[in-house]
Amino acid sequence: MRSSSLSLAVCGLTLALAGCGQPPEPKFALNAKTTALTPAAQQLVTEALVENFGTPNNLVAWQELPIDYGKAIAGADAAHRQLDGWRLKDGRDLYMVHCLHCHGVAGDGNGPTARFLNPRPRDYRQGKFKFKSTAGGTRPTHDDLMRILEEGIPGTYMPSFALLGKEQLDLIVDYVRWLSMRGEIEEGLAIELAQVGLKSSDLERTYREKKAEDKTITLDAVRDELLAEVKSSWTDTVAEKAKDVVDFWNESNNPENLVVPQSKRSVADAESIARGRALYLSKENKCSDCHGPAGRGDGPQTEQFSAIDGASPARNYDQPGLRDAWGNVIMPRNLTRGVYRFGRRPVDIYRRVHQGINGTPMPGFGKTLKDEQIWDIVNYVLSIPYQDGTAPMAEDVAGAEAVPETASR
Numbered sequence: 001m002r003s004s005s006l007s008l009a010v011c012g013l014t015l016a017l018a019g020c021g022q023p024p025e026p027k028f029a030l031n032a033k034t035t036a037l038t039p040a041a042q043q044l045v046t047e048a049l050v051e052n053f054g055t056p057n058n059l060v061a062w063q064e065l066p067i068d069y070g071k072a073i074a075g076a077d078a079a080h081r082q083l084d085g086w087r088l089k090d091g092r093d094l095y096m097v098h099c100l101h102c103h104g105v106a107g108d109g110n111g112p113t114a115r116f117l118n119p120r121p122r123d124y125r126q127g128k129f130k131f132k133s134t135a136g137g138t139r140p141t142h143d144d145l146m147r148i149l150e151e152g153i154p155g156t157y158m159p160s161f162a163l164l165g166k167e168q169l170d171l172i173v174d175y176v177r178w179l180s181m182r183g184e185i186e187e188g189l190a191i192e193l194a195q196v197g198l199k200s201s202d203l204e205r206t207y208r209e210k211k212a213e214d215k216t217i218t219l220d221a222v223r224d225e226l227l228a229e230v231k232s233s234w235t236d237t238v239a240e241k242a243k244d245v246v247d248f249w250n251e252s253n254n255p256e257n258l259v260v261p262q263s264k265r266s267v268a269d270a271e272s273i274a275r276g277r278a279l280y281l282s283k284e285n286k287c288s289d290c291h292g293p294a295g296r297g298d299g300p301q302t303e304q305f306s307a308i309d310g311a312s313p314a315r316n317y318d319q320p321g322l323r324d325a326w327g328n329v330i331m332p333r334n335l336t337r338g339v340y341r342f343g344r345r346p347v348d349i350y351r352r353v354h355q356g357i358n359g360t361p362m363p364g365f366g367k368t369l370k371d372e373q374i375w376d377i378v379n380y381v382l383s384i385p386y387q388d389g390t391a392p393m394a395e396d397v398a399g400a401e402a403v404p405e406t407a408s409r
C-alpha cells in the first residue's frame with residue numbers, strides 16, 4: 001500500500017513539474033506524398049493549405065468549396081454564431097471530441113486509437129467512401145454521411161452517434177466533407193509536384209543524370225530550376241485542383257449518380273432464391289471465389305497474393321489476402337451472419353451488388369447483370385443466414401413493397 005501511494009505522489013509531482021498548462025496545439029498531419037517531396041516543395045504545399053484551410057485552431061472558410069460554413073445570424077443567442085464560418089468551427093469542436101481519437105486531426109484515419117482497430121478507421125483524404133447510395137467512385141451524399149453517423153457501421157468499431165441529434169450531426173458531416181476536400185487538394189498538389197520531379201528521391205536521380213552531361217551543375221541548381229517552373233503557375237495549379245475537387249463533390253448531388261433499382265424486387269420465393277444461388281456460384285460472377293461457396297467469407301481468393309497498387313515494377317504483397325485501397329488486408333463479408341455494414345434493407349444489398357464497394361475489391365455487377373438477376377442475388381444473400389432451417393425475418397422475405405421508390409438512404 002505504502003509503495004503504491006508513494007508512486008502516485010511521485011507521479012503527481014512529475015505531472016506538476018511537466019506543467020499543467022494547455023495540451024500541445026493540434027496539427028494537421030501532412031500526407032506521406034507531401035513529406036516525400038523536397039523541403040521547398042513541401043513548403044509550397046503547406047503554404048497553400050494554411051492559406052486556404054488554416055490550422056485546426058484557426059480555421060479558414062474557403063468560399064470556393066461547396067460547404068455550408070454558416071452565415072451570420074442576426075440576434076443569435078451564441079456570440080460566435082454571428083461570425084462567418086461558425087458551423088465549421090462548431091463542427092470541428094464536435095469532431096475533436098467524438099471522432100479525432102480514431103480518425104485523426106487531419107481525417108487521415110490515424111488517431112491514437114486507430115492502430116488497435118481492424119478494419120482501420122477511414123482515411124477521408126482521398127475522398128474514397130465505401131458506403132453510399134451513389135454510383136462507383138462518386139462522393140457520398142450529405143444524407144449518406146448522416147446515415148453512417150446515425151447508425152454507425154455494424155460489425156466494426158465505428159459507433160452510432162444518433163444520440164448527438166440531427167443538428168450536431170449535420171455540423172460534423174460538413175466538417176468531415178471539408179477535411180476530405182482539404183485532404184484531396186493536398187494529395188492532388190503533392191502528386192503534381194512529384195510528377196514535375198520534386199520528390200526527394202527523384203531529385204537526386206535527376207541530378208546524377210544531369211551531372212553526367214554537365215560536370216559543373218549543382219543539386220541546388222537542378223532543384224531551383226524545377227521549383228521556378230512550378231512557382232510560375234502555382235496559383236493556377238491550386239485553383240485547378242480545388243475546382244476538380246469541388247466538381248467531384250457536386251456530382252454527388254447529381255440525381256443521375258443515385259443508384260435506384262429500375263425494377264421492383266422480385267418476391268423472395270424458393271425459385272428466386274435458387275436462381276440467385278446459381279448466379280452467386282456461377283463462374284462469371286465468382287461471388288463464391290471471395291465469399292466462399294457457403295458464404296462464410298473464406299473463398300480461395302482470400303489465400304492469394306494481391307498486387308501492390310501502383311508499384312513499379314509490379315509486385316505483390318508478402319502476405320496473402322485481398323487488400324483495400326488503403327493497402328490493408330480485407331476479408332470478404334461472412335454472409336452467414338446477416339450483419340451488413342451499410343444496412344440490411346433489400347435496396348441496401350442491391351446497391352452493394354450493383355455498384356460494388358468503393359475502395360475495396362468487392363466489384364460491381366450493375367453492368368453485367370440485369371436488374372432482376374441482381375434482385376435474385378439479393379434474395380439469395382438475405383436467405384443465407386437462414387440456410388440452417390431457421391425462419392427468416394418477415395422484412396427479409398417481404399416482396400416488392402420493400403423497395404423505396406427513390407430514397408437516397
Ligand code: HEC
Pocket residue numbers: 095098099100101102103113117118119120121122128129130131132145148149153156157158159161172173176341
Ligand atoms: C472507435 C473508433 C471510431 C470512432 C470514435 C469514430 N469512427 Fe468513424 N470509422 C471507424 C472505423 C473502424 C471505420 C471503418 C469501417 C469500415 O471500413 O468498414 C469508420 C468509418 C467512418 C466513415 C466512412 C464511411 C464510408 O462510407 O466509408 C465515416 C464518414 C466516419 N467513420 C465518420 C466518423 C465520424 C464523423 C466520427 C465522429 C462523430 C467517427 N467516425 C468516429 C471508427 C471510428
Ligand code: HEC
Pocket residue numbers: 130280285286287288289290291301322330331332333335339340341342343349352353357360361362363365377381
Ligand atoms: C474479389 C472479391 C469479391 C467478389 C468477387 C465479391 N465480393 Fe462481396 N465483398 C468482398 C469484400 C472484400 C467485401 C467487404 C467490403 C468491406 O469491407 O466493406 C464484400 C462485401 C460484400 C457484402 C456486404 C455488404 C455490407 O453492407 O456489409 C455483400 C452482401 C457482398 N459482398 C455480396 C457479394 C455478392 C452477392 C457477390 C457476387 C455477385 C460478391 N459479393 C462478389 C469481396 C468480393
